[in-house]
Amino acid sequence: MERLGTLRRNMMRVTGAVAMSAVLALGAVACGGDDKDSSGGGDKVTLGFMGDLTGENSGIVIPPWNGAQLAVEQYNATNPKVKIELKRYDSQGKPEQATGLAQQAIKNDKIQGLIGPAFSGESQSVAPILDEAKIPSVSPSATNVTLGEKKWTYWHRVVADDEVQGAGASDFIARAFKAKKVFVVHDNQDYSKGLADYVTKGVQAKGATVATDVVDQKGTDYSSTVNKAKQAAPDVLFFGGYYAQAGRLFKQLREGGVTVPLVTGDGSLDGGLIKGTGANNANKVYVSCPCLIDPEGKKNPKAKTFNDAYKAKFNADVAIYSGEGFDAATAFIEAIKAGNTTPEKINQFLSTINIEGVAKPIKFESNGELAAKDIYVYESKGGKLPLLGNTKDATVK
Template identity: 60%
Template sequence: MSGARLGRVLVLAAAASLVLGACAGGGGGTSTGGDASTVKIGFMGDLTGENSAIVIPPRNGAKMAIAEYNAKNPKTKIELVEYDSQGKPDQATSLIAKAVGTDKIVGLIGPAFSGESKAIGAQLEENKIPSVSPSATNPGLAKNSWKYWHRVVANDDDQGPGIAEFLVKAKSPKKAFVLSDDQEYSVGLADAVAKSFQGKSVTVETDKFAKDASDYSSTVSKVKAANPDVIVFGGYYAQAGRLLKQLRDGGVTATFASGDGSLDAQLISGAGAAAAEGAVLGCPCLIPTADVTGALKTFADSYKKSANADPAIYATEGYDAATAFIKAVEGGNTTGEKINEFLKSINFEGVSKPIKFKENGEPEANSIFVYQVKGGVLKLLGPSAEAKLEG
């Protein structure tokens, strides 16, 4: 073999060795770069769809938490990989296959909505990928015997009664009309509200319409004929805004209420300021307002600097969900199984609430807060047990 040829062989062998070394470093969601390894944590939710305003704040909160952690130059850094499901269960199913099979994530913040959470829960379980949702509230999610599933938000069996009991205290209704569309979250919340009203001796009528419907005239006619004292819709703001506008245009003046899925300024823009005025929103979330102090003010100031926006719904919960994963990685846990084992005993003071999980993945803390549309903006009235309607 000539010297020149031997040189070329040695160069090729060295190149091949480098390629193989690089491939070996990327397995299992962990890659090596300099002195630090990196693990991938996913975030899944509606980032561009019609209800994305509910999901962008927790995404921003998660990004901020991870950026703060990485800035400390830890031994193991975290890469946040985003998956835009647009809130669609079928889209979430295909995305999680990529997240697990190609991207090799070791944990997932989300999914944000209940329907997509139900759709991919079994896949996460099968692949031993722990998830922590900042915002999925359907009660049934905790009844699947999943060991890798968690959430940092109270479920609709807490939220529904919280809303109903507040309305009973505030309005003393004799008759209520409870509405939903056909989405997993909407149906679950509406059912929880209806059952709570019935337990308080309030007469309840119900109706359901398709998620993608735009004409609610049939529902409006039923509500108007029933002449209820209060109306509760268990869905998202995109549908709630259209529904509320058509109810008011149809001459229905009863107090309108909804849950966390409608807690966004786009409820007001969708319905119109006049139609939305006085609407009541319940949420298992605490949104930092201008007058907060202490840790909430520190969070609000940092969030505004990071996201170039004021904190909104589930921003604090997104931060806390990410922090749960951060604490696991700080403890030297870099595989799905080890992270999940760590989450079983995690206990820390989050921004939104103390973060500790029950055996079924539910959070220990479950406070419900009440907001009201006043003067065209959302105003925090306080915890449901203490809040009082204005006007």
């Protein structure tokens, strides 16, 4: 996900990509009579997965990629009439890279649907291309509010947006810590600033005063922010951003003498946060997320079955958005199982789906937003980030 400034510079490029995608879409339709897989209806449907799979923040994209793989593998193992081929597109979270990959997916690979993109910045660039080509997409993790306001017909996501997360995080901050002064930091990326802004509005509405600061996404020296935070003397510090940046910032905050609770969002729900912060510095660190990581199935019995299968395949417990990756793939699988193998028919099915997923109910509103709005909070403990509870009622000791 790039900064807002970068996104603005990319707008001309995106506009051109949309026009080009229309030509590519028409070409794909024209070829449909010669290639039974190009528009579905044959013995195979091709789906794509797009996200940062090798970049700095790949730790929060590999789990949903794994979840999607597992769902497709389990489906194909039933020997269905129509099998699914899943192709991966490593965007490294970069909008300009994602744009080219989307064109490749449509023109060369003739995908019938896309799981992703994973981040909000790349989603802003790719969604109009997919919409123009009439290719349905379901993101497991893109949370920027404006994505749901673009009136894209073929776009969906299986997570609540940043406004919902911001409200949940601010409620947790105000209720659990009785915070009257909050210091809010972000690194000016599309996702980061959006979430930070909603947290700011949320805690202010609950009576807290807010001081803010912006750090460089690629920076390594945050001493200026540390000094500002110490001077502000907040009850809680919130950071909107990804774990690579959060880890560097939190480490320097702790080493600089800032001992208040540190709260961040879903982009930091990864072991890399604790590694970057340092185990000795990671006390009183909390992460909000519109995702449910429930390996023991306390909230949903399906979650334990999923975790057991996930662990058997990947030798790891479920992690951030692994369940959402599985659910996003499941939405497509259910459409295909019902006999829908063209992009248009798959998309029509998605507008009516209403089933229980492993992370949450899979049901979309008319604008592609997920109907479920729960936000959860995780606490750093013993070098891990176990579930603390729903932001509505989670308490701290």
